[in-house]
Every structure is written in structure tokens, then in C-alpha cells.
Amino acid sequence: MESQEGTLPLGSLNIEQLQNVQKSTEQEVQSLTEQLTQLTTAQQRILSSKRLAKEFGKQPEGKEILLPLSGSVYVQGKLCDTSTAMVDLGTGYYALKTLEEAEEYFQRRAAVIKDNVDKGTQALVQRRQMYEAVTSVLQQKMAAAQRQGAS
Template sequence: MAQISATEQPHMKQIDLTTLNLQQLGTLKQQLDQELDLFQESLTSLKIAQQKFQTSNESLECFDSSIEGKEIMVPLTGSMYVPGKLVDTSNVIIDIGTKYYVEKDIPQARSYFQRKTKFVTEQMEKIQYLGLEKSKIRDAIVEIIQLKINQQQPSQA
């Protein structure tokens, strides 16, 4: 799949958009629209992941020795819970992805969630930058399409 970028890259060739015909410009615009949609979907997924990591980190705030022995409801699925008792409040089991779980102490778990939140945030910033770049190119293509359509109208009249 061809890449479209406003910044010059050594492995890419530069094309003057004004030399393309309307059909080529339309195809290019459609490709950019698809890429922008993909970026938006990726941002939405990353935002959900970011919120989950932040929520998990915040939930660690209530873990201390004073809640040891208290009864809680343990989630088995998104809608099924079973009663349980807190036995060890200095360690937690965290989901590290693809159904793998690891036992960590509270400071390690906080550090893990903070690292993951930071990583996801950095990825979101990269995607937002790329999306902005692609959006500028798309706007330039739309302008050129409009210019070419306006140039064709007087010749047809």
C-alpha cells in the first residue's frame, strides 16, 4: 500500500498534486479518508486502553492492610461475580494481556500501570500527529479538486 506524507522521505518520491487528473485526485482523497478513519479507530481503541490502565492504577489506592479480611465481590466475567475475602492486600494479580496474569506487589503494579499509560499516551500522540499531517494533505487535495472543477466549468460553458 502506498504511503502519503507531507514530509519528504528518502524512500518516497514527491508528486506535484496539480499534475494529477480528477480521477487520480479522487482516488488519493479516498485513500486518505480511509487512513484517517483507521487512525480515528486506533485512537478510540487506545483511549479505551489508556482509561483502563488509569482506572486500574487508581483502584490500587484503596489497597492497604486495613481492608484485609473484608468481603468483596470478585468478577469472573463482565456480568458474573462471586463472593470472596481479601487475604493478602500487599499483592495483586494483574492482567498483562492475552489472558496472562502476573502477581505483583502494589508498588510494582502501580509502576506497571503508569508505564503502560505513558506508552499508550505516546502512541496516541504519534497517531494524532500523523492524522493531522494526513488531514492537511487531504485538505490540499480537496482544494486542488475544487480548483480543477472550477477550471473545467468555464471551458464547458
């Protein structure tokens, strides 16, 4: 068996080296899993924003609403223009967009995030396979060492 990079057969590593590779691979798997969770959450928020932009245009002007100032503080307000929305572009930048432009923007963002999720998922599968291969070789070497020690 060879490592993911194809540079060194796993069978040529000693137990300590295999344990180090196993530990680092396990950390990579955990990190990738966390990143994918964050990306999936971001993707859901973006798609929710897209749906809300679509529904917002159906609301009558003058409708009373509650505007969030924070996660737990709201103020009363009235809709005065339901044809445009202020869109958070990230890093403190906002843009006034028509609802169609907002929907298109959110769709593009969701597509980019989906590509990143797909790539991350592929990398995670490869890292998990690597982890399983290292674990298998490590178990074989440890069993062989125990047999030699018992002899």
C-alpha cells in the same frame, strides 16, 4: 502544492487521480481516528487500574467483595491479602505483584500508550491536512473543468 511524501505536485494530477488520493486519504484519517479512540480507551483503563491498585491496599483484610466472573456474573469473596495483586500482562499472562510494582507497571504502560497517542495524533493532523489540500485542488480542477465545459 505537493503531496505528503513530496514526490508529486497535486496540481499535476487529473481529477480521477485526485479523487482516488482523496478517498485513500479519507480512509487513512478514519483508520487513525479509530486507532486513537482505542488507544485512549486503553490508556483510561490502565490509569483506572493504577488508581484501583493504590486504593486496594487501603482495604482491610477480610472485607467482603464481589468478584466479576464476566461482565454480568459476580461471586462473593473476601480479601485475604491486600499487599499483592494479580496483574494482567496481556495475551493470557498474569503476574503476582506488590501493589507498588503494580502501580509502577501501570504507569509504564500508560506512558507507552501516551507516546503512541501523541504520535498517532501527529499523524492524524498530517493526514487531515493532506486531505484538505487534495480536496482544495480537486475542487479547483472541477470548477475549471465546469467552466471549460460551459464555454
